[in-house]
Amino acid sequence: MPDDLLQALAATRPDLDPAPDQARRDRDLARALASPATAHPARRRGRSRWKVLGLGVVAAGTVVAVVATTGTTPPTPQSRPSGTEAAPAPLSAREILLAAGASSLKAPANEGDFLYTHWISGRQLSIPGKDYLLDSRMEQEMWRAKEPGHYQYMINRRLGTTLASPADEEAWKADGSPRSWTFEVPPLMSPSGGMIKSMDPVRIKLEPAATAPDVWRHVSDFGVGRIGSRLATPENLAELPTDPKALYDRLLHELTAMADAAPKEHQADLAEHRYLFSWEIFRWGVDLIARFPVSPALRSAAFGMLSYIPGVESRGETTDPLGRKGQAIALTDQTDSGSVQNGKLIKEGTLFDTVLIIDPSTGTALATVDQISKPVWPPSDKQGQWRSYEIFKESRWIPALPMSRLKNAEHSR
Amino acid sequence: MHSAERFTDLYDECHPKVFAYAVTVAGRGLAEEVAGETFCIAWRRFSDLPDPPLPWLLGVARNVARKNFRDEARQESLARELSGWAAPAGDIGEQVAERADLLQRLASLSETDREALTLIAWHGLSAAEAARVVGCSKAAFFVRLHRARKRLAQPTAHALTALIPEAT
Numbered sequence: 001m002p003d004d005l006l007q008a009l010a011a012t013r014p015d016l017d018p019a020p021d022q023a024r025r026d027r028d029l030a031r032a033l034a035s036p037a038t039a040h041p042a043r044r045r046g047r048s049r050w051k052v053l054g055l056g057v058v059a060a061g062t063v064v065a066v067v068a069t070t071g072t073t074p075p076t077p078q079s080r081p082s083g084t085e086a087a088p089a090p091l092s093a094r095e096i097l098l099a100a101g102a103s104s105l106k107a108p109a110n111e112g113d114f115l116y117t118h119w120i121s122g123r124q125l126s127i128p129g130k131d132y133l134l135d136s137r138m139e140q141e142m143w144r145a146k147e148p149g150h151y152q153y154m155i156n157r158r159l160g161t162t163l164a165s166p167a168d169e170e171a172w173k174a175d176g177s178p179r180s181w182t183f184e185v186p187p188l189m190s191p192s193g194g195m196i197k198s199m200d201p202v203r204i205k206l207e208p209a210a211t212a213p214d215v216w217r218h219v220s221d222f223g224v225g226r227i228g229s230r231l232a233t234p235e236n237l238a239e240l241p242t243d244p245k246a247l248y249d250r251l252l253h254e255l256t257a258m259a260d261a262a263p264k265e266h267q268a269d270l271a272e273h274r275y276l277f278s279w280e281i282f283r284w285g286v287d288l289i290a291r292f293p294v295s296p297a298l299r300s301a302a303f304g305m306l307s308y309i310p311g312v313e314s315r316g317e318t319t320d321p322l323g324r325k326g327q328a329i330a331l332t333d334q335t336d337s338g339s340v341q342n343g344k345l346i347k348e349g350t351l352f353d354t355v356l357i358i359d360p361s362t363g364t365a366l367a368t369v370d371q372i373s374k375p376v377w378p379p380s381d382k383q384g385q386w387r388s389y390e391i392f393k394e395s396r397w398i399p400a401l402p403m404s405r406l407k408n409a410e411h412s413r
Numbered sequence: 414m415h416s417a418e419r420f421t422d423l424y425d426e427c428h429p430k431v432f433a434y435a436v437t438v439a440g441r442g443l444a445e446e447v448a449g450e451t452f453c454i455a456w457r458r459f460s461d462l463p464d465p466p467l468p469w470l471l472g473v474a475r476n477v478a479r480k481n482f483r484d485e486a487r488q489e490s491l492a493r494e495l496s497g498w499a500a501p502a503g504d505i506g507e508q509v510a511e512r513a514d515l516l517q518r519l520a521s522l523s524e525t526d527r528e529a530l531t532l533i534a535w536h537g538l539s540a541a542e543a544a545r546v547v548g549c550s551k552a553a554f555f556v557r558l559h560r561a562r563k564r565l566a567q568p569t570a571h572a573l574t575a576l577i578p579e580a581t
Contacts, residue, residue, distance in 0.1 A: 005566055009519065009534040012512045014498050016433035016535070018445070028449045029424060032456040033417055123416070123460070138417070156417065370460075388460055 026411060030154060030218040093314040094307035096327050096360050101244070101303035104289075104363025105296050112397030115144045115293050120391040122321060124164050125204060126380035128183045130175060132168035133385065134204065135321075136161040139213075143401055146234070153406045157213035161206050180205035183378070217409035225287055232292050242297040244304025251281045251305075278309045279354065282331045285309075286356055290365040290392040303363070306356070318357060320367040321391050326357040332373070351376075352387060367391045420456055427470055428452070430536065434471045437531050438524075439478040440490030450477045468538060468545040475546060495520040518565055526561035533558065 018024075091099075122137040137159035144152045163169040172178075182203045225232045227240070241247045255277045288294050288302035306312055306329060315328035331354040351374035357366045369389040375381035431451055435444035451474040455462065463469050478487060498516045519527055532543035544554035 005562055006530070006534045008515060009530060009565070012515050012519070013535045014516070016436045017429050018432040018448075024445060024449075025424070025428070028428070028452055029421060031449060032424075032453045033420070 026216075027218050030152070030216055033154070033156075091314060092307075093312050093329055094304075096314055096358070097303045097307045097329065098244075100327075100358050100360040100363045101300035102363070103361055104300045104303060107296055107299075107363060109296055110397045112399045113146050114398050114401055115142075115146070115395070116398045117142045117144075117291065117395045118393040120159070120321075120393065121388070122159075122391070123388045124386045126378060126382070126385065127181050127204065128378045128380045130171075130181070130380060132171040132175070133164035134161055134168075134206070135164035136207075143398075143406070146397075151217040151409075153401065153409055154216045155213045155405065156216075158207070158210040160209040161204070215406060215409040217406070217411060225292060227284065227287075227292075232287070234293055237288075237292060237294050237298065240298060240301075242295070242301045244301045245308060247301050247305040248281065248308040251284055252277060255280055278311050278331060281309050282306060282312065282354055282356075286365065286368055289356075289358075290368075291395055293395070293397060300363070303358070315355065318355075320357045321369070321386075321389050322367075324357075324359070324366050326359045326366045328355050328357055330355045330371070365392050416459060420459055423455070423462075423466060424452055427467055430467060431470050431474050434532075434536055435474050435478060436494060437535065438475060438491070438528070439482065439487050440492075440494035442490040442493065443478065443482060443487060447474050447478045447481070450481060465542075468542040471532075471536070471538075471546040472548065491524075515565075522561065522564055525557065526564055529554065529558045529561040530565060 118139075118141045120137055120139050122135060125134045125136065127134070139157045139159055141155040142153065163172050180203065182201050184201050227236055230236045241250055285302045285306045289299055294302070309331065311332045313330055313332060315330045317325060318328040319325055351372070352370040353373045355369045355371050357369065358364065359366055367389055370387045372381055372383060372385045372387055375383055375385070428448060432444050432448045435447035435451075439447050451470055454473050454477070455466070455470060498520055519530065522530070528547065529543070532538045532546060533540065538546065540554055540558065541551045543558075544551045547554065547557075549557070
């Protein structure tokens, strides 16, 4: 075989490149940014086939009402409650979730031609050598028309980068109140220890909130997300079972089918990663509870459905990033065994627990938080620290668009 | 820089490459949708993207192409694409004829072989990066590439009879 065969082949490359298309770019970006960015439960460089599996599901639910209160230990938002103090027997995750599901049934079903979703996405950062955390937030609002062919609108407003809490602010003042930080990033290494790429230093600075929001609009279908392999349209959502266990079974079945449909060469590998099913189903549950336009019965089922996921546990009372009290329901990271690559067990990368903070008395989700369970880098990261989070403000149908806020929408950024 | 801005930069830098790859696995008719969905997934996992991100993005695009479309739809779109490559361009100059012959042979290979070859020759990936895209070890990818090169080098009289790639 001539060595230059690949070179000759390279010279035959047909024109595969996309024509410049601003409308497509706007559409792609708006569609992508419409969903929250979340951390993957475990970093597996180059292990990508799971990434297509992540979409939402629903549960059904008949429910047992339980009063969810806790004892006197107010855990800080970022620590797991200590198990050593005398307190009433903690409620199980299932009891709390069923209570929340029952409460959620009281929410009135609402109607309208536009789905309005309002949330805040945020991220906390530690800085090597410093003992305080920074917090960076963006407030996001989205309006989606029920009928296709209408504009969809999005408003993003940066809320700035600040110290994460009053205690962090004190520590920051003691450090001389710096306004920016630069730190080195170690080179990216391959699992075998070879250097893949050197990295630029990271520069972080405090930033005030933006004075004016970005307002966008675009035309697309009802792009609220996906349930398994289907779009999460009101019609598709209405077909999901409204019994929690049936909902769980349906989601698990769907994931199994998707995994079994993968190319044969990946089958063995997929078997090693089945634990990721729990994470996918948990995400689907959160979508159904807090993001998707679902019936009260389906939302209630989604709460209960979470309790069937292996690895889901109660972490007791906590506060969300806005300081609202709630119950923490966590999907413990189940990747302690590491991931298998080329027949070797690889343990690398920060691991996260996924925590859903709910208010069982109203049957609403307050926030979801990726909480570090195994810090790796930067060295200032600590176990229990938050990484990224999403605060749920509202998701409901409304009759009309608030055009006074949307009239200056940019079709591109 | 805020994550949405960094994501926009990622899109601008990588979209043409993801699109080009999508054309080779799903044809031009589906490439836009494959690339768009790939970036949706990339945003959802944005805080955990590996660096460099391209092999990861192409791996996602590969899965999106295989899982989000009926296999017949993808194969039909791809067959249309391949026959476009393989059709001689009208000019009968020697170089052009050689090029057309090589493209015909490429189009006649199995999808697995063609993927190995184009990841390297057309999409500019290293073997290690290409291995990440297809989800195998680097060693396994070398074996695959070696076999594919061997088959590409074989003279072929059947180039035009085998435009429909075998299912993998």
